[in-house]
Amino acid sequence: MLIRFNAENFLSFNKRIEFSLIANKERRLPSHIIKGDGLNILKSGVIYGANASGKSNLVKAIDFSSQVITKGIENLSPVNCHFRLDKKNIKKPTIFNYEIKVNEKFYSYGFALKLDNNEIIEEWLYEIGRKKENKIFERIRNNEGKHDIEIGLQLSSKAKTRFEVYREDFKDANNLLFLSEMNRKSIDDFSELKVFKDVFNWFNKKLTVLFPKSKFSGLNFIGDDNEMSETFNSFLNVFKTGINNVTSEEIDLDNFDIPQKIKEDLTKNILKTKAIIFEINGITYSLKKNNQNEYKIKKIGLEHYTNDGQSVVFDIEDESDGTQRLFDFIPALHELKQTDSVFIIDELDRSLHSKLTYGIFELFLNATKENESQLIATTHESLLLDLELLRRDEIWFMEKQNNQSHLYSLDEFKVRNDKIVNKDYLLGRYGAIPIFKSFKNLKF
Incomplete structure (x- = not known):
């Protein structure tokens, strides 16, 4: 499951933004929550905002960073993907971080890279819990430009010997992620290194991103x-x-x-x-x-x-x-029902009637009560702004301020559960709506 996602210096995100699926303390709609180790994780999330507010950029950030992990940055084209409205940002690192649940354990994984030359400069993986976090590995670039890998796992002598070889080979790997590289190595014989496979497979097999023109394989x-x-x-x-x-x-x-x-x-x-x-x-x-x-x-x-x-x-x-x-949606819903998958869909409502969009979310929430699947979508469909369908902490807004995208939750407004949210949203009480000048002075 996806718990949290952070991005910084990517497209319209200058400063660090955070999308969180950690539930608040309200007791409404308990079937929307997966409980584990004192942490309640939401099964769904919807993101609203005006056109060009940055909703799709959030999806692109997840898609890009996951592809860096599964395909390698050398197979992507990140030119001009940094925040371009500040000239200094071309030299600043772009940072992504995920908090995820895999096989009943919780992990924080992320990396920092320079998009002007496709260079990975930092990388980290931690197992996280309520009281402490355990380092699995951390990768930094030293003063000589070499990449040092510090392992936090307790390794057997054979695993340690193998790992030292991999670590030495990796010192000059400027455009490779260590997590990805370890999944190309022969580590199946070492149970203590299984975490590398588990985390990589979450990105490779559990996470699916669908854009309006995507063709899902169902x-x-x-x-x-x-x-x-x-x-x-x-x-x-x-x-x-x-x-x-x-x-x-x-x-x-x-x-x-x-x-x-x-x-x-x-x-x-x-x-x-x-x-x-x-x-x-x-x-x-x-x-x-x-x-x-x-x-x-x-x-x-x-x-x-x-x-x-x-x-x-x-x-x-x-x-x-x-x-x-x-x-595209039918096989996606089928997979969400059958497996513990995470689907992130950009413009869920595109070409769909309002009631059909509502029905897709309603169907997902009813059909996946017994598993840990998640459905996250950007949308303009205000019919979904219904507190009988979704919780306050499942509704998010994206807004442009000073040419930068900012993300915030409806939960910050502390609205009552009987509130007609879609009406207040269209009235502009939560922001994240189009604001334009009068058409009266428009000359054709």
């Missing part, structure tokens, strides 16, 4: 996963999309009529993601490997019925933008 399971296919059909029926069934037609890659270069690129990419979705001439396809390591392509279709009961299959591109967006 479509890959249609046709060979009965549960997923039934889930799609059930959701589409509940949401009254007019789709009666999701179909798939399997095509052998060798018989697929596309240029050989495109085939090579597709199979090269699938090594990294196991399955991918792609479009050709407005038709959606899914490519994955079967158990025999054979590449198989599926053409995804949506079955509608005519007035006389005849079946007509449409391509996904023939459907409305809202229906297409549901094809």
